[in-house]
Amino acid sequence: MATAVLDTLDAQGLRMTGPRRALVEALVERQEAFTAEELMQAVPAVGRATVFRTIKLLVDSGLVCRMSQVDGRPLYSLSHQGHHHHALCQRCGAVLDIYRCGIDTMLENIELATGAKVLGHRLEVFVLCPACVAAADESPPAKQLA
Ligand SMILES: [Zn+2]
Ligand SMILES: [Zn+2]
Ligand SMILES: [Zn+2]
CATH class of the missing domain: 3.30.1490.190 (Ferric-uptake regulator, C-terminal dimerisarion domain)
Structure with a gap:
């Protein structure tokens, strides 16, 4: 599953560095919706800025859905396209x-x-x-x- 996502990103010409790879693997493993904070906790070695940049990249490429909780805070989940x-x-x-x-x-x-x-x-x-x-x-x- 993580491989499929990584392949799609490769096909879009996005360079998957170590930290990005680790993030994608963490969020594919989760299966459920997550906040940026939860993702940061899952991959403590990856810096905050990288987490946010990578999430934006994944949302832009349609691989991750961005949605809002009832209080307006963003929530993300792996997209089914x-x-x-x-x-x-x-x-x-x-x-x-x-x-x-x-x-x-x-x-x-x-x-x-x-x-x-x-x-x-x-x-x-x-x-x-x-x-x-x-x-x-x-x-x-x-x-x-x-
Ligand atoms: Zn329920
Ligand atoms: Zn969705
Ligand atoms: Zn609609």
């Missing part, structure tokens, strides 16, 4: 990819209403993932005060 959106579970942090965008009509309406040309969009949805919904259903109801 293609236009998609993210649903972020507010309980366990799982990220669900949504490939059905379905907001084209809304964008057309925005163009009609404003006369502006829409160039792109970003959409994040905050959810309880299926596992967390199930867990919430199973957990006993909150204790009632007598």
Whole structure:
């Protein structure tokens, strides 16, 4: 998996130095979404500036998705390519990819209403993932005060 990502970067003509390689390996291993800070902790030998620069590079080349948490802080995850959106579970942090965008009509309406040309969009949805919904259903109801 890490090799596939590294191959793609090579094909794009990006020089994969030791630190960059270590970062890519760390984030492929993670599988789940991560913050820049978490990535730094995973690869303590790599400097802060390199971490940020490499993340930007990976986002620009479409290999990593950048999304926002509910408080606006950036979160990243390995991309599965293609236009998609993210649903972020507010309980366990799982990220669900949504490939059905379905907001084209809304964008057309925005163009009609404003006369502006829409160039792109970003959409994040905050959810309880299926596992967390199930867990919430199973957990006993909150204790009632007598
Ligand atoms: Zn994604
Ligand atoms: Zn969840
Ligand atoms: Zn979309």
